Amino acid sequence: MKKNYFLTIASILFCYAFQAQTFQTWRNDSGTGDNSWQNSVNWWNFPNPSPIVFGQQEWDNNHLPEQVNSSDISTWRFLYKAGASDPHTFTGNQISFFDFSGDDPQILNQSSATHIINNAIIGDPDVTDPLKILIDGTGGLTFGGTINNQGWLDINGSTATASSTIFNGVISGTGGVTKENVNISLIYKADNTYSGATNINNGLLVLEGDLTSSDVSVGANGSLQISENVTIKSLTIAAGGSVIIDSDKSLTILNNLVNNGTSFNINSGASLIVNGTSTGNISYNLNIADTNWHLISSPVVGEEYNDAWIAANSIASGVSVVTNRGISTYDNDVDANGNWVYYTAGGADTPFASGLGYSMLRSTSGTYTFTGTLKTEDTPLTITQGFSGANKWNLIGNPYPSYIDIDAFLTANASQLSGPNESIYVCL
Numbered sequence: 001m002k003k004n005y006f007l008t009i010a011s012i013l014f015c016y017a018f019q020a021q022t023f024q025t026w027r028n029d030s031g032t033g034d035n036s037w038q039n040s041v042n043w044w045n046f047p048n049p050s051p052i053v054f055g056q057q058e059w060d061n062n063h064l065p066e067q068v069n070s071s072d073i074s075t076w077r078f079l080y081k082a083g084a085s086d087p088h089t090f091t092g093n094q095i096s097f098f099d100f101s102g103d104d105p106q107i108l109n110q111s112s113a114t115h116i117i118n119n120a121i122i123g124d125p126d127v128t129d130p131l132k133i134l135i136d137g138t139g140g141l142t143f144g145g146t147i148n149n150q151g152w153l154d155i156n157g158s159t160a161t162a163s164s165t166i167f168n169g170v171i172s173g174t175g176g177v178t179k180e181n182v183n184i185s186l187i188y189k190a191d192n193t194y195s196g197a198t199n200i201n202n203g204l205l206v207l208e209g210d211l212t213s214s215d216v217s218v219g220a221n222g223s224l225q226i227s228e229n230v231t232i233k234s235l236t237i238a239a240g241g242s243v244i245i246d247s248d249k250s251l252t253i254l255n256n257l258v259n260n261g262t263s264f265n266i267n268s269g270a271s272l273i274v275n276g277t278s279t280g281n282i283s284y285n286l287n288i289a290d291t292n293w294h295l296i297s298s299p300v301v302g303e304e305y306n307d308a309w310i311a312a313n314s315i316a317s318g319v320s321v322v323t324n325r326g327i328s329t330y331d332n333d334v335d336a337n338g339n340w341v342y343y344t345a346g347g348a349d350t351p352f353a354s355g356l357g358y359s360m361l362r363s364t365s366g367t368y369t370f371t372g373t374l375k376t377e378d379t380p381l382t383i384t385q386g387f388s389g390a391n392k393w394n395l396i397g398n399p400y401p402s403y404i405d406i407d408a409f410l411t412a413n414a415s416q417l418s419g420p421n422e423s424i425y426v427c428l
Contacts, residue, residue: 022046022055028063035064037092038071055100062086069093069119076100078117080109082137087113094120094145099129104154108134109141114164118144125150127175135159135184142166149173149194156180167192176214179205182221200224200241207232212254218243218261226251226270237261237280245270247287250402257374266299268367271402278374284401286368291316293326296360297397298352300372306349316363318342326361330395332386338393355379357395375399383416 025044036042038051042064054074060083069092076098080088095117097105105124109115121143123131131149133141135157146169147153153175155165166187171177176196179186182203191210198205198214200222208228216232218224220240227246234255237243242263245251250271259280266272268287284299303309310325318324324342331339340359343350352358354375360368383394398404406424414422 022050022053024052024055024057026057026059026061026063026067028061035067037067037069037073054098059084059088062088065089067091069095072096074098075105076103077106077108079106080111080113080115080137080139082111084111084115085113087115089116089118091118094122096122097131098124099126104129104132106132106134107141108132108136109139109157110137112138114140114142116142116144120145120148120169122148123151123153123173123175127151130154130175130178132156133165135163135165135181137161138163140164140166143169145169147171147173149175149177149196151175152196153177154180155184155186157184159183179203179222234276235259237264245272266401272374273400273402274374274376276376278376280373281371282374282401283369283371286370287366288362288368289365291362291364293359293361295357295395295397296368297355297357297399298370298372299398299401300352300370301354301375301399302372303352303370304349305343305352306347307345310343313368314362314364314366316361317345326363328359329356330359330393332384332391332393334387336387336390338386338391354399355381355396357397359395374401 023046027042027044040051043052052073054076056077056079057075058079058081060081062085065086065088067088067090069090072093074096099105130152132154135141136159138159138161140163143166147167149171150173155177159181160183162183164185164187166189168189170190171192171194173194174196175194176198178199178201180202185204185206187206187208188211189208193213195213198211198216199219200217201219202221204223204225206225206227207230210230211232213233215234216224218237218241220238222241224243225246226249229250231252231254235253236258237260239260241261245266247267248269252273254275256276257274257278259282262281264282266282266284268285272282282300286296288294305327310327316326323345325345328340328342331341379399381396385392410422
């Protein structure tokens with residue numbers, strides 16, 4: 001009998017020692033009326049009544065949704081249940097997340113609301129215990145504070161509805177970020193400084209700030225959108241991955257661009273600069289808002305014009321000479337006034353020459369698309385004094401998908417230009 005009694009007591013002691021985690025639920029009936037996490041009456045606690053402690057904190061109602069943490073805390077998981085259907089906003093002191101018995105730390109949203117955490121966050125320093133930021137409902141998550149990412153961040157969830165995880169604050173540290181789930185958009189608003197890799201395996205990453213210390217990889221089901229003027233360390237795109245630079249925005253890559261995909265689009269007025277090497281094709285989409293003649297050059301290497309390219313880009317046909325097409329080069333050696341040399345229907349495939357200007361005319365407003373490789377080196381051009389020196393006009397153009405410093409260009413070429421000709425003429 002004594003032996004059995006001892007075994008029973010030992011078993012009970014073992015169970016209580018193992019249950020070291022606390023589960024806390026934000027009450028919807030607390031009578032104090034405050035919104036402090038440090039007030040124990042605001043929580044239903046197990047196993048002990050106390051202010052917020054290490055374990056799981058969950059919200060399943062909309063009682064006092066604006067809450068304040070007035071003391072640094074450590075915990076395992078935040079859980080927003082379906083009942084937290086109004087946005088909750090947290091402010092105050094920092095929150096550290098750690099794994100529990102092999103379970104990775106988590107911030108999990110199962111609700112329909114977008115919840116905001118403005119506290120500074122510190123992730124588990126062990127890379128094998130990533131802080132998982134998960135969306136399983138139809139809502140989203142917004143982080144307004146800084147993130148100290150010493151381990152890793154996993155952006156994921158099981159949601160089948162379009163949602164967003166937004167970081168307004170800076171993510172720092174030696175860890176990296178992995179993005180999963182095609183339905184979740186990850187949005188960076190700040191200039192992040194973390195040095196681990198950024199892996200966009202599935203879904204969209206929108207960059208509105210720099211990422212100068214992280215190598216960015218876009219997977220086969222991933223997408224990268226540049227929505228501001230952004231600088232990143234390097235960029236690798238897998239087959240099936242896609243990149244888009246929004247109109248009038250810029251992407252500067254400090255090191256190399258490796259594009260194994262077929263969808264890298266630079267929209268009108270946007271800019272791409274690669275300081276290292278560049279492999280793979282890009283497409284520049286130049287918007288034309290009218291049916292007037294425009295002086296244009298190709299910003300890529302390898303694009304050709306032929307009947308197919310002319311049809312795809314709605315190039316106009318001639319009126320007096322119906323076989324002429326609205327794409328021509330300038331010849332200054334015919335007479336003092338020069339001559340336009342038009343492409344004609346059925347002509348040979350003709351490469352766009354780097355740095356050469358073309359006069360082009362569309363039959364309708366729309367977009368010219370140039371697809372080819374990115375030129376990263378200087379482009380020397382031979383300019384001529386045509387027609388016995390009487391016609392010195394040369395039609396040249398920008399061979400890059402980025403802006404050129406006009407002052408620097410004129411200074412570098414001052415010896416080739418005389419007096420009043422040291423100017424740039426713009427046709428409007």
